[in-house]
Every structure is written in C-alpha cells, then in structure tokens.
Amino acid sequence: MADLKPCPFCGNAEDIEMQEVQADHYIQCLECEASTSCVGSRPEARELWNRRAAARADGGVDKQLRTAGTLLSNIAFNLAQDERLPEEIRAAIDFARRGWDTAVRADGEG
Structure with a gap:
C-alpha cells in the first residue's frame, strides 16, 4: 500500500x-x-x-534503548546457538538479533 x-x-x-x-x-x-x-x-x-518512535534531536537511538537492545541481542545470540531449541526457533531468534544489530550499525553508533 x-x-x-x-x-x-x-x-x-x-x-x-x-x-x-x-x-x-x-x-x-x-x-x-x-x-x-x-x-x-x-x-x-x-x-x-x-x-x-520520536527521533532525538541528533537522530540517534536513545541510550537506554541501545543498552536494552544490546543486552537482548547478546541473549538472542546465545539462544540461537542452543541446539536443544528447534531450528525454526533458533533461526527466528537469530533473524531478530541480526535486525537489531543492523539497525544499530545504520544509526552510526555501533
């Protein structure tokens, strides 16, 4: 649309x-x-x-959001390696983690 x-x-x-x-x-x-x-x-x-989300004046990702996202990204990385989880779940977790990491790099601070 x-x-x-x-x-x-x-x-x-x-x-x-x-x-x-x-x-x-x-x-x-x-x-x-x-x-x-x-x-x-x-x-x-x-x-x-x-x-x-409302952009900051400098256009960057809010520091608290960055901190929380980085923590979740680290947890997701570990979960994506856990072979006890079904492959589809691991792939979905890794997809979400990579999306966050890409957004942080695009923001210019990661």
Missing part, C-alpha cells in the same frame, strides 16, 4: 498488507511477518503502522 511506511524491522516496502479479522484490522509485513495489533478501523491500523 502506497500510504504505508516500510517495515520498521526488515525495511520491506513492497509486501505490506492490510489484514482483517472479523471487525478488526491490522497491518502485516509479509516479508518478516511483523504486524500491528488489531484495531477497530483501517485508518487506525494505518496510523499505528506508520507511527515511529
């Missing part, structure tokens, strides 16, 4: 769709399957998808 921003997780701008479940609506990236929560209308879903 032309009025939707690219996926904030994988950057996909092509395969993003409005989904409907009974009377609720949500938007989903068909590449990484990220989605909004269900809301009552199409405009609400669109607004929720296009909303981004």
Whole structure:
C-alpha cells in the first residue's frame, strides 16, 4: 500500500498488507511477518503502522534503548546457538538479533 511506511524491522516496502479479522484490522509485513495489533478501523491500523518512535534531536537511538537492545541481542545470540531449541526457533531468534544489530550499525553508533 502506497500510504504505508516500510517495515520498521526488515525495511520491506513492497509486501505490506492490510489484514482483517472479523471487525478488526491490522497491518502485516509479509516479508518478516511483523504486524500491528488489531484495531477497530483501517485508518487506525494505518496510523499505528506508520507511527515511529520520536527521533532525538541528533537522530540517534536513545541510550537506554541501545543498552536494552544490546543486552537482548547478546541473549538472542546465545539462544540461537542452543541446539536443544528447534531450528525454526533458533533461526527466528537469530533473524531478530541480526535486525537489531543492523539497525544499530545504520544509526552510526555501533
């Protein structure tokens, strides 16, 4: 949909769709399957998808967010190596970890 921003997780701008479940609506990236929560209308879903965290004046990632993300990235790295978990779960964890690491590098501070 032309009025939707690219996926904030994988950057996909092509395969993003409005989904409907009974009377609720949500938007989903068909590449990484990220989605909004269900809301009552199409405009609400669109607004929720296009909303981004407020940028700092210098455009950087907030220090607390960076610290939490780095901690979670380290935990995810260890979980992705745990052979007791099914391969699909390990792959999904690693995908999310790599997405965070890529976002931090793009921010210019990592």
